[in-house]
Amino acid sequence: MKNIFEELKEIKEEFKTQVIEFAQKLIQTPSISGTEKEIADIYLSEMEKLGYDEVFRDDMGNVVGIINGTEEGPAIMYNSHMDHVSPGDVNNWEGYDPYGGKIDICLVDNQDKTVKELAECIHGRAASDVKGGAAAQIYAGAALVKLREKGFKFKGRFIFTGVVQEEPAEMVGMLHLVDKTFKEKGITYDAMVSSEASSLKLYCGHRGRVEFLATVYGRTSHGSAPWLGINAIYKSIPLINKIKDELYPSLQKDNELGQASISLNIIECSPGALSIVPDKCMLSIDRRTIPGENAEIAKEQIEKIIKELSEKDPEFKADIKVKSALEKSYTGIEYKVPKDMAPWKIGVEHSFVKAAAEALETVGQPVKYGYWDFGTDASKTAGIDRKPSIGYSPMQEQYAHTPYDKVRTDYIVKAVEGNAAIFLKVVEGNDKTFELLEW
Template structure:
């Protein structure tokens, strides 16, 4: 077993931990990633990456060039994170980057700032050791992942990625295991329309909220009959939001909006899933002609920190990379060769890997130091030993996919 990567990573542990802390200390809510984008660029320039740049949307790209005789591998993390929520729930200050008990604590530590540090320094290990690669290594750090519609990744791939990529490695939490995909996710918006009246005379109106109730009940019935997959788990349907207009206490509402989170399997098409909602509404309307509900995939407006504004559907396709995929097997062997013994897994949540895997057809896996159980929680944290192991693992994955020069290195 070649031990050079581990020894060098342990030597660089103070820098890796310090970078993780600075990432956590840099608040980067979706749409506000400018400061962390500059921080990541500065770190990669300091470490001597061959090229560091941003695309028009504000995604950050770093390149370690090979000799042009091998395959290209792309690493990816998102720069944004969810809100810290109620400060009283936190043991450690969410933007403190506190080191305690062998962990770095704070918002985004597991999702995915620890992974950013392990990717930036993992690829740097090769440069620090003078290990030249045959192919290129691209690091990409995207905006606006948390809202759930892959807007940042779409811009990166459409506006900048103009070369073939053999493998994408996501930094979403995997506990150093290899994750191979996830269920799809779409968010449906149901818009019910009624007739407004004074609430003292409800018979003069049509209450959009009460007319929506049978539809919600029908969807609840549907949720109990959804299919299940041995690897990806069960399809799910969850009502996540209900609102009405005008929302005055003395007025029968004429508009009711419902948002529904639908997780689905590769065996279910997006069209099939959308039609399930339409069918549920049609059955309710057949029983009550006053029910008037429109179904559509919800759209979300974005404005990047660079000023680009667009609207995108809240939709991620499911994907699952086979365990026997040649690149997956290369990664397994590379990690085993450095003494790691990863298992295979899948995410409960969705990722930007849906774009690279489903839209672009690139094998896309996850390998990262974060642990899924801490994502989005006030206990957000990442293990320091996992940061170092992930850096070593990322370097080993680079060697396996991009290839070393000379080949016997």
């Protein structure tokens, strides 16, 4: 009799055509942040068709599909976001329709981005962020349903979650899902697997992100008599220089995640008329944090500079705050949320990661590790809730948000098997497998 992983390999091949067609359908369906209803309907319909035990949509528009094992055990959340960024100028897409979902053979990076190789790919917006990965996760769940139908036993609960509004980077969909929907329905989770692009590697963390608004104050006067005013733009220059020349070089580096960073990305002034000396200069600052840092620590660093400047110059006045955003879902629910995402990482020696690595080895996939440059909703599961979290996905990070957006079909099929294998291995773990993260 075949063991469960031998059977899984055959099921993966059975699903090959279906999962590729499903990924293509997702890519052909626009779902810019705040407009995810149609894609959510497709997710729900597909999970019902594939035999998920429970499928529902919450009041914010997130979708959930649950598969119960034959025995009690840990609950593993498999997470994808349903939204995507704008395709931008279609003239940059080199003949591909951003919503065409065209399949062809093209030159594409190998797993390690060392060489180009010919492979079949699906082209279009969100192919690599994250619709190729979402299709693989949903069909990994379907593989578990098939295994159960064939009499194989396994522990735990597989929970697929498709969340709204990840791209704006405030985690509103994930926060609502975990803190409200799960709580109300009595759903718990022990660990999370993200479908964000990882090139079939196990991704183990990323830096956090805080958006600050620093406001430097002055006093208006007529532009013909600037000596009568205090020009807020000029007053901001010492602050800008200290951030660039003193604060940035002093920031710490994490061995895995890289350098903490700070970047001034937008400057605006008020009143903003040519004949008026501005009395406000607003600086939008992007701060990338590493474990051990948070928004308050990063804010205090800039407040210290403001204090030093105000002590030297009585006319210098400024303050800083974390920016916020008002996000409205396609169902009409609104949240005003801070633009603050926590950093996180999980060690490759953590029992959850080791179990995932063993799973990939079992199905013949090479085990490699990586870390994201960008942020993900794992800032909630790992950064806030401290639950073991990893990324595993067929998509490749370098194509995300570009007019070269694509996903390899061979990687999608491998990810169906890999995701299901990870589930089967980690649910057999012990208490250490699900130890909360610390740093």
